[in-house]
Amino acid sequence: MVKAVYPGSFDPVTNGHIDIIKRAARICDTLTVSVLNNKSKSPLFSVDERVNMLKDVCSELENVHIDSFSGLLADYVRENDINMVVRGLRAITDFEYELQMAQTNRKLVPFADTVFLTTSLEYAYLSSTTVREVASYGGDISQFVPDSIAKLIYDKLRQEH
Numbered sequence: 001m002v003k004a005v006y007p008g009s010f011d012p013v014t015n016g017h018i019d020i021i022k023r024a025a026r027i028c029d030t031l032t033v034s035v036l037n038n039k040s041k042s043p044l045f046s047v048d049e050r051v052n053m054l055k056d057v058c059s060e061l062e063n064v065h066i067d068s069f070s071g072l073l074a075d076y077v078r079e080n081d082i083n084m085v086v087r088g089l090r091a092i093t094d095f096e097y098e099l100q101m102a103q104t105n106r107k108l109v110p111f112a113d114t115v116f117l118t119t120s121l122e123y124a125y126l127s128s129t130t131v132r133e134v135a136s137y138g139g140d141i142s143q144f145v146p147d148s149i150a151k152l153i154y155d156k157l158r159q160e161h
């Protein structure tokens with residue numbers, strides 16, 4: 001049985017992430033999308049808000065579950081009997097960092113492999129930072145995130161000002 005995790009910050013989830021989630025869900029039995037409570041980033045959305053956004057956009061994917069974690073990914077993998085880590089590769093610039101993470105995790109949890117999916121070309125330029133920045137200037141983010149998420153982003157940015 002392939003039990004996979006797709007970890008990330010998802011601040012906010014974008015169409016690029018959703019593309020990876022849908023494709024990863026087809027190649028594993030269960031996929032947990034897990035939001036990292038990352039102390040080194042100052043997120044726009046709380047972990048609970050990010051979890052709820054993911055639950056909303058993944059509601060129709062039967063084998064996809066949403067969770068959150070803090071600390072080491074390797075510990076989370078071990079504690080949850082996960083045997084596959086999914087990551088998206090957008091461009092060659094992602095590669096070095098991803099390779100380093102995959103190799104470190106393989107040392108820490110040898111029973112789990114990291115599988116890379118190449119992000120679909122139409123999303124290869126996308127990042128959560130770009131989405132937040134375009135939205136903060138009132139730009140149109142409808143091509144980058146689902147409508148329900150766009151609304152939450154604009155609402156949150158309005159609250160911040």
Ligand code: COA
Binds near residue numbers: 008020072104
């Ligand atoms: N489409 C669109 N954007 C994508 C994307 C895709 N397919 N894949 C990645 N991105 C973007 C994200 O939006 C994010 O953008 P941002 O930096 O503007 O916010 C950026 O790429 C980083 O991606 P993300 O997937 O959120 O990774 P991360 O670097 O924040 O976190 C973890 C990666 C969670 C896997 C890693 O930090 C981790 O495991 N941390 C736990 C601690 C640990 O175990 N450390 C040791 C690791 S060896």
